[in-house]
Amino acid sequence: MINILVVVEDNRGSMHRMSKEAIAGAQKIGGSITALVIGDNADTISNELSSIAIEKTLVVKHELVSSYNPDGYTEIVTQVIESTSPDMLVIGHTYQTRDFMPRVSARIDIPFIPDIIEVEQDIYTKQVLNSKLNSSVSSLSDMKILSFQSACFSAEDILTGRSSSQNFDVDLDPSIVRSISEEPFQESAAEVDLESAELIVSVGRGIEKEDNIPIAFTLAEVLGAEVSASRPVIDSGWLPSFRQIGSSGSAVSPKLYFSLGISGAIQHVVGMKGSKNIIAVNKDPDAPIFEIADYAVVGDLLEIVPKLIEALKTEKDL
């Protein structure tokens, strides 16, 4: 039986949903599972872990890591690996993981295979080339370090049970921490609640220019939908950031997700793939969004949407 270490992330006082998926993944892979929780909220989170079928939880509390910083986490995770010699380390593919896990990889010279969407024995699938192709990746080292993309495993599959926790003492020199983090904050209050919207019209790069954005709002108005966007539209400043869907924005699962000119990179797809009905319009017949769409409309949204608006208006008048 292999030993699996799961590094659990503190998401403002509770276990990050991606950590739950990582635990479900570790259970599915099969082995003796140890969870590692770090920081001021470690007790609350280890309490959450106590009713999950794992071997044990290691708790690290130290003034240098009362909140996250990459130097402290790198040192702690390295010390835990050295002390417990796991065969495999698994973690959710979060922004925090991307921030410190490569540091651990470099420090112990063990490859970090990130952003995995499927696990089959020792072969890990990740997306490449703007999500248009998949790639099978293998680790050439005995110990594996893996991060799982959202929905690689489901938190609903977690096996419950009983487990205990124990403190893990770390030896930390204050000089290792070279960054000072300020309090996290939110930028602008959201004017719409995308997460509870029933119908969503979402725009991507294919809208081509800011002047075309009103087309999406007109369609949304006819349908009684909210308007959201993919990252490139937000980055161009055409719509405010609270309208963003994806890993750095909202995650939604409306009755209708009407996607206009969105290619469907994984960072976007993780935020909307739970939608009940997905209609996607895109000029590119190979756009990755079509893989998850229920209806793949191949064509120019700038031609289709104005005609559709007219047709829907007529339909409603009947």
Added chain:
Amino acid sequence: MKIAVLVKQVIGSESALEISDDNTWVKEENASFVMNPPDNYALEEALIIKEKIGEGEVVIVSQGPDRVQKVIREALAKGADRGIHIEENGHVETDPLSIAKSLVAAIKDENFDLILSGLQSDDTGMGQTGVLIGEFLGMSTATLAIETDIDKEKIRVKRELESGWFQWVTLGAPSSISIQSGINQPRYPSLKGIMGAKKKEIKVVQSHKAEKKQSMEKVFVPQTSKETEIIDTDLNSTVDRIVEILKLEVKVF
């Protein structure tokens, strides 16, 4: 301030993708190459920081075959001062640890104050080279910077967290920072810049072959598990079908 920008040349998002005969990658002879779009933001940020401070040097570091000189030249045309081309012949490495070690071998004696990189590459998307190099060179690190406040006295960046949260972090120098896309509006090269770039130095060094730690065995077209109806017909029939779907399947009204 001496700033390195890690720039990768990748297959463009508009490029045709044809899987190579050995299934390990795509046919490069049919592909069109561009500067990795996230790296373009890192380059722009480096140029902005240098302009703000009023002195310093922006050095482009790129590993790959001869073709990557094109993106180095493009960066020089936009205002970078010089380039380091880490020449890779034959197999193009995809293992992040090997790549990072090769880059470290090429730049360790440069003693950069700051290393900027894009958050990930559009081709392999490993998203770790900048952080790996930071660790190897004993630098402080930060990722997903969406705003920078950097001068001679301090390195302070606004990091993007998840779900609309942000955090300012002050870092001890030297520092390796990955830049989130959208942080700025990358410039286009001017004609003067393009002319001037021809005279700028690109130092060519050989890549360092480190022991390979992970391997891309094959690439393949994703299998969709979902039943998708493809609507690819004339405009009127397309619109009629969408109306029908909205009405009968989704039942929006």
